[in-house]
Amino acid sequence: MPAGRVLSGKQEAVHQRPEGLKAELTRNSYTAQSVENLNPPCSMKLQSQQKLTPVLTSTSNGDDSYLEFNKASAALFWGDFMKIRIIVGLIAGLAFSSTASATQVFFQDFESLTPNALSVTTLPGFSVTGQVDVVGNPNTYNIAALSNIVDLDGSPGPGTITSSTSFAFNAGDRVTLSFLLGGAQRNSVSDNFTLGWLLSSAMTVTNIVGTGYFDYLNLASAFAPASGSQSINLAGDAGFLLSSVSFTATAAGSFGFSFGSTSADNVGPLIDNIGLDISPVPGPVMGAGLPGLVIALGALVALRRRRMFAA
Known part of the structure; x- marks a missing residue:
């Protein structure tokens, strides 16, 4: 040549x-x-x-x-390479995506109530046993409340508040009950605080976790087949702390809850911002993961080879 x-x-x-x-x-x-x-x-x-x-x-x-x-030609190759990176990244993300998002099924902050009301027997979202007080801001009790809060030892007390509704969940759901909890803030005397729960039927729950004032407790021993409770002593000068209890359901059912105190000196634990979230446990998307990555990558490589040697 x-x-x-x-x-x-x-x-x-x-x-x-x-x-x-x-x-x-x-x-x-x-x-x-x-x-x-x-x-x-x-x-x-x-x-x-x-x-x-x-x-x-x-x-x-x-x-x-x-x-x-x-x-x-090099630019075309680089474009195909970037497409491969993008698609692989999307498939990898899908492999760890959840099939549904968390849902807050209940929340109560007592802001609809008249502040500084004593001997209260009705609360939105709850039935009341005994009496509780609603403390607002400002107040004459030297309580550092930013908004309405509930004193579980009313005037007179004590009192217990129980959710008016039980909330449905499915097998595998993560159920989380959260609340802002503090001591009486009028003396240093400790008061009893009791968290209770009621399941619609006897079942085993798993992955029981507590946070805030409940982070150190063995909550698993308190969960009976259908109901249970956990009590703590809360110092009167204990500050407000967001606390929670959560578990994973092993079967479909419903969940109710209560908060109370046995204090009987007209000053008791303070509670606010009560919420209940029910979250489906995240799971992989069908077809994602390693098999999806291999299939997508192989298809793109084959496409590139056809481009290189096409007429």
Whole structure:
């Protein structure tokens, strides 16, 4: 083959890598020239992006040819590579996505009530046994309340508040009861505080976790098959702390709850911002994970190979 000849299109040859050829692309045609001691052995300068055809070059002795791409071809390759990265990332994200989001099924902050009301026997969302007080801001009790809160030892007390409704959950759901809890804040005397719960039927619950004032308790021992309670002694000067109890259901059912005190000195534990969340446990999406990654990557590689060797 004459020195410097450029082969285009689909002409094929099986040779070794050229050692002394430099291909130069002009605006309208490809040309080649011999270069001595070129390092690296072969390179190409793009002066126009009008041609997207791969270039097949040969050395002067005709025993060597190879396939080389111009910058536009490299850009196409980079675009396919980025597509692969994006799709792989999306599939990996789906592998750990949840099939549903958390739902807050109950919340009560007592803001609809008249502040600084004593001997209260009705509360929104709760039935009241005994009496409780509603303390507002400002108040004459030196209680650092930012808004309405409930004193579980009314005037007189004590009292217990029980959710008026039981809330349904499914097998595998994560049930979380949260509340803002503080001491009486009128002396340093400790008061009893009791959290109670009632399940619709006897069942085993798992992954029982407490936070805040309940983070150190062995709550598993308090969960009976259908109901249970947990009591703590809360110092009168204990500050407000967001606390919670959560568990994973092993069967479908419903959940009710209560808060109370046995304190009988007209000053008791303070509670506010009571919420109940029911969250489906996150699970993988069908078809995601490693099998999905392998299939997607294989398809994209095959597409790229067809582009490279298409006519």
